[in-house]
Amino acid sequence: MYEMTPFERRNRSFAKYLDQLERNFFGDSSRALADIKTDIIDKGDHYLMQAELAGFNKEDIHIDIDDDRLTISAEHNEEKEDKNDNYVRKERSYGSYARSFDISGIRAEDIKASYQNGVLELKLPKKEATKMETRKVEIE
Numbered sequence: 001m002y003e004m005t006p007f008e009r010r011n012r013s014f015a016k017y018l019d020q021l022e023r024n025f026f027g028d029s030s031r032a033l034a035d036i037k038t039d040i041i042d043k044g045d046h047y048l049m050q051a052e053l054a055g056f057n058k059e060d061i062h063i064d065i066d067d068d069r070l071t072i073s074a075e076h077n078e079e080k081e082d083k084n085d086n087y088v089r090k091e092r093s094y095g096s097y098a099r100s101f102d103i104s105g106i107r108a109e110d111i112k113a114s115y116q117n118g119v120l121e122l123k124l125p126k127k128e129a130t131k132m133e134t135r136k137v138e139i140e
Contacts, residue, residue: 035097035099036051036052036053036072036074036097036098036099037051037052038050038051038052038099045125045126046123046124046125046126047106047123047124047126048121048122048123048124049101049121049122049124050119050120050121051072051099051119051120051121051122052118052119052120053074053097053115053118053119053120054118054119055076055118056074056076056118058115060074060075060076061073061074061115061120062074063111063113063122065103065108065111068102068103068104068108069100069101069102069103070100070101070103070106070108070111070122071098071099071100071101072097072098072099072100072101072120073096073097073098073099074096074097074098075094075095075096075097076093076094076095076096077092077093077094078092078093078094079091079092079093080092103124105126105127106124106125106126106127107125107126107127110125111123111124111125
């Protein structure tokens with residue numbers, strides 16, 4: 001079946017085919033943690049972004065702004081140890097999320113964030129729309 005991505009360069013190499021076969025059979029371990037799921041709601045004078053980050057503590061979540069890019073990242077490190085009779089089991093898991101957004105139309109200095117019940121909410125105030133004045137250009 002054809003993909004719906006219009007500008008993708010399709011690499012039809014045998015190595016890619018084998019890699020995809022392995023992922024389909026064993027599961028894609030690189031996708032153990034899915035992307036950060038977000039909803040963005042237009043509230044008129046601002047956008048409300050809701051990012052789903054269940055299982056993370058507030059201290060594990062970072063919001064960085066670099067020029068016109070807002071990046072949400074979260075890191076999860078867990079270690080479990082169960083001891084029953086002679087059986088000892090110790091499991092470790094580590095995962096990280098990161099997702100970036102273009103905020104060129106946002107007043108970055110006024111962004112507010114809150115985190116409650118696994119949902120990160122960001123209030124993203126819009127910049128005032130600038131109207132381009134029309135003018136006539138004289139031909140020399």
